[in-house]
Amino acid sequence: MASEGHGPRATGEAILFIRGKRQAARLWAPQIEILAATHRVVALDVEGDDPVAEARRLLDDLAIPSVNVVACGDDGLIALDLAAAHPQRVRRVAFVDFEPPENTRLLCPVLRTRADGGPEAINGALAGFLGQRLSRFDNRELRSAFGSFITGVTIVTTAGVDGQPRGFTANSFTSVSLEPPLLLICVGKAAASVDVFRHAAGFAVNILSEEQKDTSVLFASKRPDKFEAARWRPGPFGNPLIEGSAAWFDCARYQVIDAGDHIILMGHVEAFAYTDANPLGYARGHYITLGLEQAAVNAASSASRTVVGAILESDGRLVLLPDPARPDGLILPEAGRTGPNGSASQLHHLLVREGMDATLGFLFAVFENPETREQCIYYRGEALLHARGRTVLADFEDIPWDRLPDEATRSMLRRFAAERKIGRFKVYSGDHRQGTVKAVD
Ligand SMILES: Cc1cc2nc3c(=O)[nH]c(=O)nc-3n(C[C@H](O)[C@H](O)[C@H](O)COP(=O)(O)O)c2cc1C
Numbered sequence: 001m002a003s004e005g006h007g008p009r010a011t012g013e014a015i016l017f018i019r020g021k022r023q024a025a026r027l028w029a030p031q032i033e034i035l036a037a038t039h040r041v042v043a044l045d046v047e048g049d050d051p052v053a054e055a056r057r058l059l060d061d062l063a064i065p066s067v068n069v070v071a072c073g074d075d076g077l078i079a080l081d082l083a084a085a086h087p088q089r090v091r092r093v094a095f096v097d098f099e100p101p102e103n104t105r106l107l108c109p110v111l112r113t114r115a116d117g118g119p120e121a122i123n124g125a126l127a128g129f130l131g132q133r134l135s136r137f138d139n140r141e142l143r144s145a146f147g148s149f150i151t152g153v154t155i156v157t158t159a160g161v162d163g164q165p166r167g168f169t170a171n172s173f174t175s176v177s178l179e180p181p182l183l184l185i186c187v188g189k190a191a192a193s194v195d196v197f198r199h200a201a202g203f204a205v206n207i208l209s210e211e212q213k214d215t216s217v218l219f220a221s222k223r224p225d226k227f228e229a230a231r232w233r234p235g236p237f238g239n240p241l242i243e244g245s246a247a248w249f250d251c252a253r254y255q256v257i258d259a260g261d262h263i264i265l266m267g268h269v270e271a272f273a274y275t276d277a278n279p280l281g282y283a284r285g286h287y288i289t290l291g292l293e294q295a296a297v298n299a300a301s302s303a304s305r306t307v308v309g310a311i312l313e314s315d316g317r318l319v320l321l322p323d324p325a326r327p328d329g330l331i332l333p334e335a336g337r338t339g340p341n342g343s344a345s346q347l348h349h350l351l352v353r354e355g356m357d358a359t360l361g362f363l364f365a366v367f368e369n370p371e372t373r374e375q376c377i378y379y380r381g382e383a384l385l386h387a388r389g390r391t392v393l394a395d396f397e398d399i400p401w402d403r404l405p406d407e408a409t410r411s412m413l414r415r416f417a418a419e420r421k422i423g424r425f426k427v428y429s430g431d432h433r434q435g436t437v438k439a440v441d
Pocket residue numbers: 153167168169170171172173186187188189190191192193194216219220221222223282
């Protein structure tokens with residue numbers, strides 16, 4: 001059995017109140033009375049043994065595409081099952097006097113509240129919860145789209161209010177104004193230190209250098225000993241400055257603005273310094289090193305011939321092509337070995353011609369091949385083969401080393417295979433024997 005009510009201003013979202021078999025018919029009456037003025041309100045009186053199916057039928061019959069579900073006590077289990085079975089239809093779930101079992105993961109926002117504050121307290125909690133505007137988007141997709149913006153990486157620190165330094169990794173840094181000197185960062189409300197930052201007299205922004213990826217990982221963690229594990233000193237305005245940073249700004253709190261699931265923390269710069277260290281970069285969930293990108297640009301603009309190639313994986317195997325210069329020889333997909341100098345766009349054309357849909361990721365190596373004097377720039381990436389064509393797929397454990405063109409290619413692929421095994425790639429610049437290897441994600 002179901003009852004439905006909505007008042008003249010009931011333009012809000014639909015709310016489904018669940019009344020299990022053992023619940024009194026009066027349950028939710030004070031909530032229904034209030035919320036029916038602004039929402040389409042439906043109450044389900046569970047009758048059979050399949051309350052999820054009953055709820056779904058009711059929503060179908062009333063042509064309600066999506067709903068907020070409210071349940072009390074053990075009826076919370078019905079709400080849980082409904083949300084798990086129909087995640088597209090359940091926008092939010094509010095539990096009153098019900099603790100979902102541990103490890104419960106619902107995709108929608110959840111409210112837990114108690115009945116002991118009386119009907120008014122429940123109404124207040126529900127009104128606040130149901131009044132929150134939800135994004136119309138899949139948040140993972142939105143996060144990926146935001147991640148297309150290349151940023152630097154900072155560690156934001158504060159001396160705090162209790163003498164305990166706090167800090168976390170942030171890429172939401174923005175310079176705001178020169179007169180007065182202002183900057184901002186955004187702090188997630190889920191961060192353990194959000195309240196400390198909200199109330200602290202100031203904070204420092206440390207712009208990380210490309211040597212500091214590990215420090216970034218440390219401060220993005222929940223470790224309680226972040227400041228014991230890092231090298232730092234107090235700044236002129238009292239906030240911790242991380243040693244080795246490319247730049248730092250010690251700030252007084254200027255303004256705190258509430259912004260959805262973050263707060264915007266604006267700081268007035270009291271002191272700052274910078275070095276010529278290369279800043280660490282971040283894009284699409286990966287760290288990038290601008291120094292290496294620069295090495296690639298330099299290599300490409302140098303007088304010698306430039307080869308641009310790719311180490312591609314397809315279904316976990318290495319993509320190779322026949323070497324036109326040697327019978328039985330194999331090469332990596334590369335542009336510029338013959339003809340004009342290679343470039344990334346030529347490499348793309350070549351991959352398309354060979355029937356591959358390839359995504360080139362980050363740079364893997366930039367070096368001068370001593371045998372050929374060529375400047376070599378190699379990216380790593382993934383390839384989807386539309387047509388097998390001329391491609392040869394090799395297992396990483398069984399690369400046909402003697403069919404590869406030179407020692408530089410062999411030594412680069414040996415390193416790739418080893419780093420692939422442990423899932424941690426480094427970037428390499430130099431020649432095939434000496435150079436610097438830098439860790440990136
Ligand atoms: C590259 C990167 C950038 C990040 N940017 C931010 C950010 O701008 N704001 C934020 O609140 N958290 C950001 N985080 C997540 C925090 O560093 C992380 O949640 C941290 O655990 C918060 O520390 P706390 O919970 O100990 O306060 C970022 C993490 C990484 C790896």
